[in-house]
Amino acid sequence: MALSLAISPxxxxxxxxxxxxxxxxxxxxxxxxxxxxVDVTNTAAERGAFDLVKVSFAAxxxxxxxxxxxxxxGALGRGxxxxxxxxxxxxxxxxxxxxxxGDRTTAYLLFRLWAxxxxxxxxxxxxxxxxxxxxxxxxxxAGLVIHEARFTYHRHGLTAxxxxxxxxxxxxxxxxxxxxxxxxxxxxxxxxxxGWIRESVRQAWADPAASRDYVLAxxxxxxxxxxxxxxxxxxxxxxxxxxxxxxxxxxxxxxxAADAGLVPQTSSSRATAWTS
Numbered sequence: 128m129a130l131s132l133a134i135s136p137x138x139x140x141x142x143x144x145x146x147x148x149x150x151x152x153x154x155x156x157x158x159x160x161x162x163x164x165v166d167v168t169n170t171a172a173e174r175g176a177f178d179l180v181k182v183s184f185a186a187x188x189x190x191x192x193x194x195x196x197x198x199x200x201g202a203l204g205r206g207x208x209x210x211x212x213x214x215x216x217x218x219x220x221x222x223x224x225x226x227x228x229g230d231r232t233t234a235y236l237l238f239r240l241w242a243x244x245x246x247x248x249x250x251x252x253x254x255x256x257x258x259x260x261x262x263x264x265x266x267x268x269a270g271l272v273i274h275e276a277r278f279t280y281h282r283h284g285l286t287a288x289x290x291x292x293x294x295x296x297x298x299x300x301x302x303x304x305x306x307x308x309x310x311x312x313x314x315x316x317x318x319x320x321x322g323w324i325r326e327s328v329r330q331a332w333a334d335p336a337a338s339r340d341y342v343l344a345x346x347x348x349x350x351x352x353x354x355x356x357x358x359x360x361x362x363x364x365x366x367x368x369x370x371x372x373x374x375x376x377x378x379x380x381x382x383x384a385a386d387a388g389l390v391p392q393t394s395s396s397r398a399t400a401w402t403s
Contacts, residue, residue, distance in 0.1 A: 129157040130315060133177040135306075136162040136345035137274055138354045139361035140181060143200055145338035147327040155323040162345060164255055165306060166229025178315045183229070184304040184377050185236035185384070188393040194309035195317040200324040202306035203365035203373050208292015209234035210277055211241075212262055212285040213269045220288075221246045223268035226253040226261055233305050234273050236384055237291040243387070256347070259283045273305070275349060275357050301376040302365060328367050 132148070134140040145151075148158050161177065169186040171177060175193045181201070182190060217223070225247045227235045247269075253261060258270040263283040272280065280287065292303045308324065310317040331338055335358075346354050365373045384390040 129159045130155075130179060131161070131177045132158050133161040133163060133168045133171060133180040135165055135168075135181060136347060137361075138342050138346050138349070138357045139202060139274075139366075141342045141345050142331050142335075142338050142358050142362055143324070143328055143366060145327065145341050146330040147323055149341070151330060152323050152326045154319075155326075164228070165232055166252065169229065169231045172309060175311055178311045179320060180309050180311075181306050182309055183231055183233045183236075184307050184380060185233040185390065186231045187307065187377070188381060188385075188391045189231070190309060191393060194311055197308045197310055197317060197321050197324065198369045198373075199321055199328065199367055200308035201304075201366065201369070202361050203302045203304050203369065203376060204361060204363050205296060205302050206292060207277075207305070207360045208290055208295060208303045209237060209271055209273045210280065210290055211238065211269055211271055211288045212259065212276075212280050212283075213288050214262060214265070214285060216286070217268070217288060219245055220269055223247045224249045224251065224266075226251050226258045226267040226270040228253065228255045228258065228271060228273060232273075233303075233380070234271050234291070236380065236389060237295060237303075238271050239389055240383060240387065241289060241291055241294055259285060274361070275353050278353050278356055299376070299379050301379055302372060304373065304376045304380055305361075307377075325367060328362075331362070 134144055147155055148160055165183050168180050169182050172180045172182050172190050220242060227250055230252055258272055259276060259280060261267045262270040262285055295303050310320045381393055385392045
């Protein structure tokens with residue numbers, strides 16, 4: 128039977144999963160892919176909709192009863208955090224309308240931790256591709272963006288009020304935990320799934336050209352240099368293995384958020400993961 132997989136159409140995901148999706152990983156089953164923004168996959172995972180699924184680390188407290196956290200395939204790193212963008216020299220978000228890409232995204236959780244003490248007037252969940260144009264047009268006072276937006280926001284005449292990754296790293300010394308790969312309990316062997324994903328990552332690094340057509344087909348008209356910078360930033364040593372620093376970053380994020388009353392208390396990510 129085919130394995131159901133949900134990932135984003137972003138270059139880091141298509142680069143990582145190219146070999147698995149296209150049947151080049153020995154021993155792996157056929158894969159049926161759904162491409163969706165992470166806010167959609169976070170919600171779908173609550174229903175147990177997919178066997179393997181890319182979600183926000185911020186959503187884990189609602190998902191670990193149904194899924195194993197895999198120690199590979201996700202998105203963590205340094206210098207790759209979300210940005211809060213504005214049109215001018217605003218220094219505070221009190222009274223502002225802020226567009227965000229999802230209410231259970233890691234980006235929004237980092238934003239809430241950073242913005243403690245500020246009082247935005249309204250938070251609106253907006254499809255990612257509409258955020259920068261919406262801020263530029265004045266529909267929103269600020270926007271929370273991720274991924275390739277850090278390379279392109281200047282084109283919209285926008286200013287970065289804060290780099291939440293820099294803020295997080297300066298405060299914790301840890302990488303930014305953005306997106307996780309989960310395996311549905313009872314539906315897929317997490318040890319086998321981790322092996323398939325690691326082999327897919329190995330092949331992607333060994334022959335980057337093999338995935339190029341697939342990546343570009345889903346890159347939403349992204350320029351080639353932006354695609355390459357995107358992959359170079361978000362596919363890194365943590366993609367192959369979370370390791371001690373990766374798990375510490377996840378636990379720090381969820382622990383701080385739980386202490387602030389933003390997410391339910393949960394067991395440590397390492398305790399609920401398949402980690403071999």
